Amino acid sequence: MYTSSSSVSISSSNLKIGIVGFGSFAQFLAQTMIKQGHKLTATSRTDYTDLCHSLGVSFFRDIEAFLEAENDVVLICTSIMSLSEVVKSMPFHCLKRPTLFVDVLSVKEYPKTFLLQVLPEESDVLCTHPMFGPESGKNGWKGLTCVFEKVRIRNQSTCSSFLQIFQTEGCQMLEMSCEEHDKVAAKSQFLTHTIGRVLSEMAIESTPMNTKGFETLIQLKENTMKDSFDLYSGLFLRNRFAKQELENLELALQKVKQKLLDRMNEEQDK
Amino acid sequence: MYTSSSSVSISSSNLKIGIVGFGSFAQFLAQTMIKQGHKLTATSRTDYTDLCHSLGVSFFRDIEAFLEAENDVVLICTSIMSLSEVVKSMPFHCLKRPTLFVDVLSVKEYPKTFLLQVLPEESDVLCTHPMFGPESGKNGWKGLTCVFEKVRIRNQSTCSSFLQIFQTEGCQMLEMSCEEHDKVAAKSQFLTHTIGRVLSEMAIESTPMNTKGFETLIQLKENTMKDSFDLYSGLFLRNRFAKQELENLELALQKVKQKLLDRMNEEQDK
Numbered sequence: 001m002y003t004s005s006s007s008v009s010i011s012s013s014n015l016k017i018g019i020v021g022f023g024s025f026a027q028f029l030a031q032t033m034i035k036q037g038h039k040l041t042a043t044s045r046t047d048y049t050d051l052c053h054s055l056g057v058s059f060f061r062d063i064e065a066f067l068e069a070e071n072d073v074v075l076i077c078t079s080i081m082s083l084s085e086v087v088k089s090m091p092f093h094c095l096k097r098p099t100l101f102v103d104v105l106s107v108k109e110y111p112k113t114f115l116l117q118v119l120p121e122e123s124d125v126l127c128t129h130p131m132f133g134p135e136s137g138k139n140g141w142k143g144l145t146c147v148f149e150k151v152r153i154r155n156q157s158t159c160s161s162f163l164q165i166f167q168t169e170g171c172q173m174l175e176m177s178c179e180e181h182d183k184v185a186a187k188s189q190f191l192t193h194t195i196g197r198v199l200s201e202m203a204i205e206s207t208p209m210n211t212k213g214f215e216t217l218i219q220l221k222e223n224t225m226k227d228s229f230d231l232y233s234g235l236f237l238r239n240r241f242a243k244q245e246l247e248n249l250e251l252a253l254q255k256v257k258q259k260l261l262d263r264m265n266e267e268q269d270k
Numbered sequence: 271m272y273t274s275s276s277s278v279s280i281s282s283s284n285l286k287i288g289i290v291g292f293g294s295f296a297q298f299l300a301q302t303m304i305k306q307g308h309k310l311t312a313t314s315r316t317d318y319t320d321l322c323h324s325l326g327v328s329f330f331r332d333i334e335a336f337l338e339a340e341n342d343v344v345l346i347c348t349s350i351m352s353l354s355e356v357v358k359s360m361p362f363h364c365l366k367r368p369t370l371f372v373d374v375l376s377v378k379e380y381p382k383t384f385l386l387q388v389l390p391e392e393s394d395v396l397c398t399h400p401m402f403g404p405e406s407g408k409n410g411w412k413g414l415t416c417v418f419e420k421v422r423i424r425n426q427s428t429c430s431s432f433l434q435i436f437q438t439e440g441c442q443m444l445e446m447s448c449e450e451h452d453k454v455a456a457k458s459q460f461l462t463h464t465i466g467r468v469l470s471e472m473a474i475e476s477t478p479m480n481t482k483g484f485e486t487l488i489q490l491k492e493n494t495m496k497d498s499f500d501l502y503s504g505l506f507l508r509n510r511f512a513k514q515e516l517e518n519l520e521l522a523l524q525k526v527k528q529k530l531l532d533r534m535n536e537e538q539d540k
């Protein structure tokens with residue numbers, strides 16, 4: 001049987017992906033990208049030479065050499081709070097050709113605005129947020145959501161090939177403006193992390209008489225605390241909708257408390 | 271094969287159980303008790319004649335007739351907040367013989383103290399708290415915890431037969447003082463309900479981009495709101511350890527907020 005080369009679908013095209021910031025989320029993504037046959041390079045503040053060697057990823061301590069390596073995609077996986085420092089120090093003149101820059105930050109308006117400001121005009125920009133991580137995605141990505149906005153795409157083919165990475169794993173792809181993402185994420189993800197951190201601050205512990213509900217809170221606390229404080233503070237400081245949600249949470253707690261006090265007073269008035 | 275009648279184990283002895291307060295939790299318990307072959311009667315503020323008829327439970331509108339019916343066990347399933355009103359109005363002189371009084375309230379010191387004060391001295395008292403309900407126990411009670419304290423037990427056999435109801439279903443039986451129960455429950459169950467009610471006050475809703483963590487919070491909100499406000503306020507007003515936990519929750523939220531603000535200030539100082 002013969003297949004013409006044109007039948008090689010975009011999904012099987014192998015990308016050269018250079019990862020910036022090879023922390024835990026990047027390592028998690030890299031595993032799947034490697035499995036799919038993409039060719040990875042990486043650079044990071046910390047020296048990951050040994051880890052990368054064992055994964056089959058070329059690690060560059062030198063950012064110039066990293067940018068010269070002719071990647072199709074530069075995938076930014078730094079913490080939200082270090083994005084500007086990391087990207088501003090990149091010597092873009094070393095890029096040998098127009099490149100697709102993708103970020104995976106858990107907030108989206110901020111990297112969109114920032115990347116449009118600082119990246120070379122000829123670079124394409126795709127903003128993504130895979131709504132899962134090493135914990136929730138440990139048994140595969142099927143059914144998990146990947147949000148994205150095609151911010152500045154001229155090379156459709158590279159962009160599609162990149163998004164195909166998530167599609168191939170069965171992710172639900174959700175095209176959404178960065179602004180809309182941040183509105184919704186403040187009400188959901190930021191709130192979830194805040195509650196997880198509050199529970200951790202209270203040092204809740206498993207008891208011999210856990211209800212099912214309490215068990216889910218212990219789990220939530222543990223999963224939340226696996227993410228760095230850098231990530232959590234980024235969810236707050238780099239999402240302009242988060243402050244309101246923190247206020248809403250405080251207000252809701254006060255309302256619940258007031259209802260209890262009202263009930264107490266009703267009783268005393270009897 | 272012959273078995274002597276003494277080999278009929280206590281677990282298979284059928285009890286006559288009279289339920290006081292036939293609301294949703296009582297109905298949930300009743301299903302299993304009926305399945306096990308116990309004979310049930312009930313009384314309640316609301317007229318449950320038709321529902322009881324369909325379940326094979328004799329319903330008494332008249333509390334005197336209910337108490338005269340020679341139950342082995344009177345099972346108190348009223349709301350925490352109505353316990354005193356309901357029990358104080360019971361004409362105990364109608365009891366034909368010493369009876370085991372059991373309560374299932376979600377707080378334990380309060381009914382213990384109260385029942386010891388008002389019940390006839392010849393009544394036995396068993397305080398229990400099945401740590402599950404219609405939602406968490408809908409697929410059976412196996413592995414779910416039932417906390418109890420034998421407060422005043424002279425008829426060991428009736429008490430054992432009653433506890434056997436939970437053992438037969440595979441519950442984990444946890445003997446614990448009512449005081450210890452309340453300490454632990456304030457830190458776990460009351461906290462869980464409070465967070466569920468706070469989330470409901472915030473009107474959180476499923477989004478197209480839920481994380482797994484956020485999905486567990488939506489579930490928690492929904493399960494919490496299935497319980498009455500009467501139940502929730504009882505967890506607070508009738509557990510002397512709850513107030514401290516509400517304060518701990520407020521404090522923890524303030525600490526988390528302060529950490530975010532500190533991070534923001536650090537950044538501005540740079």
Ligand SMILES: NC(=O)c1ccc[n+]([C@@H]2O[C@H](COP(=O)([O-])OP(=O)(O)OC[C@H]3O[C@@H](n4cnc5c(N)ncnc54)[C@H](OP(=O)(O)O)[C@@H]3O)[C@@H](O)[C@H]2O)c1
Binds near residue numbers: 021024079086105106
């Ligand atoms: N964890 C998740 O579940 C998840 C899910 C979706 C999206 N994300 C996003 O993915 C990104 C990475 O997340 P993460 O979980 O790996 O943890 P993170 O704490 O948000 O970020 C860690 C990464 O940031 C780099 N970094 C931090 N401070 C730096 C600095 N001052 N200079 C240079 N690099 C710095 C680290 O470099 P070194 O490792 O070299 O120190 C590491 O690569 C974040 O933007 C996050 O919002 C995470």
Ligand SMILES: NC(=O)c1ccc[n+]([C@@H]2O[C@H](COP(=O)([O-])OP(=O)(O)OC[C@H]3O[C@@H](n4cnc5c(N)ncnc54)[C@H](OP(=O)(O)O)[C@@H]3O)[C@@H](O)[C@H]2O)c1
Binds near residue numbers: 294317348501
């Ligand atoms: N739901 C659970 O998952 C769960 C788990 C463990 C223990 N418990 C405990 O079980 C008990 C019952 O709980 P529940 O979920 O059914 O809901 P609940 O709202 O706590 O109690 C409802 C019951 O209380 C009665 N009641 C309320 N106010 C009354 C009043 N003023 N006078 C007379 N009776 C009154 C109701 O009678 P009518 O129905 O006749 O109106 C109904 O039988 C509570 O003590 C609760 O703490 C509940």
